[in-house]
Amino acid sequence: MRGKIVAGVVTVSCLLLILVFARIYQKLLTAYEQSGKLVETEYAWVILLLLNLAGYAIILLPGLILYKYLDKSNYFDKIGTKTSCIYRSLFACFGDPGEKIPESVKAQRAEETPRKEALELAFCFIGLMGAYLIWGLLQEKIMTQTYVMPDGALVRFNESQFLVFVNRLSALLLALCRLLYSRQPLVCAPLYKFSYCSLTNIISAWCQYEALKYVSFPTQVLSKSCKVIPVMLMGKVISRKKYELYEYVTAVMISLGMMLFIFGSHDDNGVSTVTTMSGLTLLALYIMCDSFTSSWQSALFTRYGCSSLQMLCAVNLFSVCLTASALLQHAGSAHYLRLLQTPMFVWDCLLLSLSSTLGQLLIYRTIARFGAVVFTVIMTVRQAVAILLSCIVYGHYIFPSGIVGIILVFLAIFLGVYCRQRTRKRRAANV
Incomplete structure (x- = not known):
């Protein structure tokens, strides 16, 4: 039961991180669009690429944090009830059934x-x-x-x-x-x-x-x-x-x-x-x-x-x-x-x-x-x-x-x- 609660808290925290990262990305994007010099430089593509990666990080970084937690805590081995909706969802995303x-x-x-x-x-x-x-x-x-x-x-x-x-x-x-x-x-x-x-x-x-x-x-x-x-x-x-x-x-x-x-x-x-x-x-x-x-x-x-x-x-x-x-x-x-x-x-x-x-x-x-x-x-x-x-x-x-x-x-x-x-x-x- 304790493992389920902790996993739930971590999952909700990752969802909140998505909102935080989205807000940060929006501010970075606005700052770039308002800076005329950066847009006109030959290496503007580097900044655009980094901005794109920052946008993708909104999803990827919270997912990475959740994966690391499940892996370090051996979540799938410790949980006894493996028919719950949360377990099946997490296992579909991060569990490896093998070859x-x-x-x-x-x-x-x-x-x-x-x-x-x-x-x-x-x-x-x-x-x-x-x-x-x-x-x-x-x-x-x-x-x-x-x-x-x-x-x-x-x-x-x-x-x-x-x-x-x-x-x-x-x-x-x-x-x-x-x-x-x-x-x-x-x-x-x-x-x-x-x-x-x-x-x-x-x-x-x-x-x-x-x-x-x-x-x-x-x-x-x-x-x-x-x-x-x-x-x-x-x-x-x-x-x-x-x-x-x-x-x-x-x-x-x-x-x-x-x-x-x-x-x-x-x-x-x-x-x-x-x-x-x-x-x-x-x-x-x-x-x-x-x-x-x-x-x-x-x-x-x-x-x-x-x-x-x-x-x-x-x-x-x-x-x-x-x-x-x-x-x-x-x-x-x-x-x-x-x-x-x-x-x-x-x-x-x-x-x-x-x-x-x-x-x-x-x-x-x-x-x-x-x-x-x-x-x-x-x-x-x-x-x-x-x-x-x-x-x-x-x-x-x-x-x-x-x-x-x-x-x-x-x-x-x-x-x-x-x-x-x-x-x-x-x-x-x-x-």
């Missing part, structure tokens, strides 16, 4: 044939291509179009974090409804473990947008095309994965091929090539956070056997909480809520959210079935195909180095598939 891959998942993986695997891979690739093509077009439309309000006023939307919140909220609701309808467990692993990849996912998205203020678009695309090697290194650190020699070779070939292709498939005279230290730092943060996100999700899939819907629900639960904690303190958020009176804006947001949700589902499905490295390769090839289509449609000239680069990328993919099948046959023969 538990369902037998149905193991059987499904064992029964896969090369033909089924190839069809599944093709489905994921085509789905990701379509979902993110639509998502990109709608995002550009929302961020650049002027909307007409019912009173005739013209309003331009430019709050990226609001779009992230809407996308994550729709994905959370869709996943939650689907899990309840199919009567699947809502929680497949301790919820706090999903906060890591949720946080790095939000930070990487912010760094990606912010970097465009300091580097050219081709430079950003080039950084994305070289993510295969960082993802492999992150996999070794997080999951202690061992990669075959051919996987390192194909990773280098893909990165080199994309570099040649990007440098040889755009007009240097029409694109700004300005690159600053701030831009390079933001790109480095983006690559690091994005590599951690997919590698950590792959580790959760491997250990707990989560479904794509469970991953979608848990990750977006934290994403909604983190983005909402920052948006609620922003003075300009109420201004953008007025746009919800415009049917065209609402329709664009719904379509954007739908394409984003489908894209996230396919991302988690790809990572769960093939791993973080294969997913990164698919997204790299997607960028190459998008650039190639742009060159064909708009008549851009592709230099010989660009042609060599795209050939090298697809050669690396076919080499990876061939070596993977050979390795599987060799292992099967040795069993």
Whole structure:
């Protein structure tokens, strides 16, 4: 009984801390917005990043304090009554049931044939291509179009974090409804473990947008095309994965091929090539956070056997909480809520959210079935195909180095598939 009372007091104290941190964050944000000099400096992104982290800390710091208390006090071992609502809620958030891959998942993986695997891979690739093509077009439309309000006023939307919140909220609701309808467990692993990849996912998205203020678009695309090697290194650190020699070779070939292709498939005279230290730092943060996100999700899939819907629900639960904690303190958020009176804006947001949700589902499905490295390769090839289509449609000239680069990328993919099948046959023969 005493343990329950103490746990209740600590939980209420953490909720009060959320209110205190929210008040502090609001004052910091107001002070930054009123200081003109800080906003205009080249390194204003550092202050913005720290402010974003302060906004996320409203949720994360009280949660960390509660987790530390439960861990130090051995709360889950000492409490006798384990059917109470408080215990089940705390255990869902912070209790670790251990490794538990369902037998149905193991059987499904064992029964896969090369033909089924190839069809599944093709489905994921085509789905990701379509979902993110639509998502990109709608995002550009929302961020650049002027909307007409019912009173005739013209309003331009430019709050990226609001779009992230809407996308994550729709994905959370869709996943939650689907899990309840199919009567699947809502929680497949301790919820706090999903906060890591949720946080790095939000930070990487912010760094990606912010970097465009300091580097050219081709430079950003080039950084994305070289993510295969960082993802492999992150996999070794997080999951202690061992990669075959051919996987390192194909990773280098893909990165080199994309570099040649990007440098040889755009007009240097029409694109700004300005690159600053701030831009390079933001790109480095983006690559690091994005590599951690997919590698950590792959580790959760491997250990707990989560479904794509469970991953979608848990990750977006934290994403909604983190983005909402920052948006609620922003003075300009109420201004953008007025746009919800415009049917065209609402329709664009719904379509954007739908394409984003489908894209996230396919991302988690790809990572769960093939791993973080294969997913990164698919997204790299997607960028190459998008650039190639742009060159064909708009008549851009592709230099010989660009042609060599795209050939090298697809050669690396076919080499990876061939070596993977050979390795599987060799292992099967040795069993």
